[in-house]
Amino acid sequence: MTTLLHIDSSIRSTGSVSRQLTAEFVSKWTIARPGDTVVARDLARDPVPHLTEQMMGAFFTPADSRSPEQAKTVALSDTLVDELFAADVIVIGVPMYNFSISSTLKAWIDHVTRAGVTFRYTETAPVGLVSGKKVYVFTASGGVYSEGPAQSMNFQETYLRVALGFIGLTDVTVVRSEGLAMGEPSVQAALTHSGRMIDELVSV
Structure with missing residues (x-):
């Protein structure tokens, strides 16, 4: 049985294309694989707090040396890390x-990127410890950033690939929905393209 971690990050509760696409993917995935488990995390409804000096201090304090307050501070991060390790497939909606x-x-990434937990330093280079998982990223953007002059402005996908790869998540498939602010024909073309990709990915 496969465990799928479904993460949404759009601030919009309605009208979000990234939410629409992750929901469609997860729905079709579970229909094709009814025995699988889905763990959902909505970062807009239940936001992860941004890092503080106290949090960083707790992260770098050995577990058996943490104060009760530090243990409480680390609890959410530990839960997020546990969800990540338990997942076989990770689906992320990214406007x-x-x-x-x-x-x-970004706050979620900060909480799951922890030295000695999800990556470790070696004499030559850092090594990611979260391996053997498949990641599907559904991006949404008003303009087109996968090609042309605007490609250099796409820090969305490039950052995600680096951040996820740093902790060992290197098997990443990105489904782009672009041009969503460029008129209805562009929107429909983007949704049709993404829908076809979802069908192909789920059927594998």
């Missing part, structure tokens, strides 16, 4: 905000 990802998704 583009000002050329990058939402601050809530």
Whole structure:
């Protein structure tokens, strides 16, 4: 049985294309694989707090040396890390905000990127410890950033690939929905393309 971790990061509760696509993917996945388990995390409804000095201090304190307050501080991060390790498949909805990802998704990444837990340093280079998982990223953007002059402004996908790869998540498939602010024909073309990709990915 497969465990699928479904993460949404759009601040919009309605009208969100990234939410629409992750929901469609998860629905079709579970229809094709009814025995699988889905764990959902909505970073807009239940935002992860941004890092503080106290949190960082707790992260770098050995578990058996933490104060009760530090243990409480680390609890949510530990839960997020446990969800990540338990998942076989990870689905992330990622709208583009000002050329990058939402601050809530960045906060989630900050909580699951922990030295000695999800990556470790070696004498030559850092090594990711979260391996053997498949990641599907559904991006949404008002403009087109996968090609042309605007490609250099796409910090959304490039950052995600680096951040996920750093902790060992290197098997990443990105489904782009672009041009969503460029008129209804562009929207329909993007949704049709993404829908076809979802069908192909789910059927594998």
